[in-house]
Amino acid sequence: MYTARSVVTDDAISGQVDLHCHSTASDGILSPSALVSRAKSAGVTLLALTDHDTVSGIAEAAEAAAEQGVTLLPGVEFTARWGRRVVHIVGLNVDCMSAALVEAVSVRAALRRERAMEIACRLEKRGFVGAFEGARRLASGDEIGRPHFARWMVAEGHVTDTAKAFKRYLGAGKIGDVMVPWPDLAETVASIEAAGGAAVLAHPLKYGLTRTRLQALLRDFQQAGGTAAEVVCGQQNPVQTREILQLLVQASHGEGPLLASLGSDFHQPDQPWRALGCVRLPADVEPVWNLWQTGASK
Known part of the structure; x- marks a missing residue:
């Protein structure tokens, strides 16, 4: 199992950054190594593999990334519960061998099989x-x-x-829509933190929440110890991006708003709106990778 966490050098952010994508380890189409190759071809220099509730693809992706000169952040996208809602929490730069992470993955594996x-x-x-x-x-x-x-x-x-x-x-409300007692948001954030990672609220606009409820989610997430939110996830218009940024400020408490993350949410090649490396952060935000950045070159 790949355990090393990553340092983000200047070289790592010299190209495109993509911190949310999926391989065959969960519900993606490409193997972890093929995904890294595709990311490299798209100009991605900093990549996080964030498969749903598993880190089983990280070792293969890390080997491919080392061969191709891509910096890989080991990651995961955990399914969690916020009240009666299902939300997704990305863990970035986690220690895959952490006891807390292994337990969190194991719990979800059992729940997914039952579902x-x-x-x-x-x-x-x-x-x-x-x-x-x-x-x-x-x-x-x-x-x-x-x-x-x-x-x-x-x-x-x-x-x-x-x-x-x-x-x-x-889909929602259909026969295949099975309710699952996922671990709650606070427990999920704690598992990521215990694994040395940063907890990121994935695609906040995709939950279908009113702006008041979304603000409450962001506030609860930050109070639970969350570090960042995806300001951009897949292709979205500038109005949506500005809206998320405003919500981050409104929901912030104490030490200021959450850091900014981004990702394509790539699953398969025939979805151009989720193409690897297709997203960029606005210039006036603090990116989550500053947590691990150093000026040293590779």
Whole structure:
């Protein structure tokens, strides 16, 4: 298992930065090494692999990054609970061998398997025979998520594309929408901190919250020890970016607003709005990588 945390040099931020992406270790299409190669081709010099609830792809990604001159921050995207809402917390530059991180991953692995089995059971009752084994094969033995069921349904000809699979069977309120008792936000942030990492609130605009509720989420996240929020996640318009920045200031307490992070949320090559290296931070924010930056060159 890859355990080393990273120092961010001037060279590491000389190109594009992407601190949120997914490989076949969770629900991405590319292997960790192929993802690093694609990031390199896109001009990314600082990359964080942040698979859902697992760090199993970090070792392969780190080897590829070392070979290709890309600085890799070992990361993870944890699923967490905020009240009745599910939110995602990215852990950046974590120690993958930390006892706290290993436990947090283990808890979620068990929850994900239970959820996958329940989704499969519900789909089987609707006539979709072989759902669990099909999704498991597509997951390559790693964490099984709803996207794997969606891809299996497309492969079997049950639906024409994954969007229809979610719209009809797997999305919110559908038969594949299984409630899970995820660890809460504060516990999740604490696990990341105990692993030496920085906790980042992922894609704040994607939760469908009112601005008042989003401000409350940001405040609760910071009070729990959160370090940063994704100011940019995938391609978004400047109005959205300014809105997030304003919310960060409004929700801040004590020591000022959260630091700024960014990422493509890359899953597969045919989504140009989530292309690796497609995002940039505004010039007037403090980036999260300042936590690990040094002026020394490689």
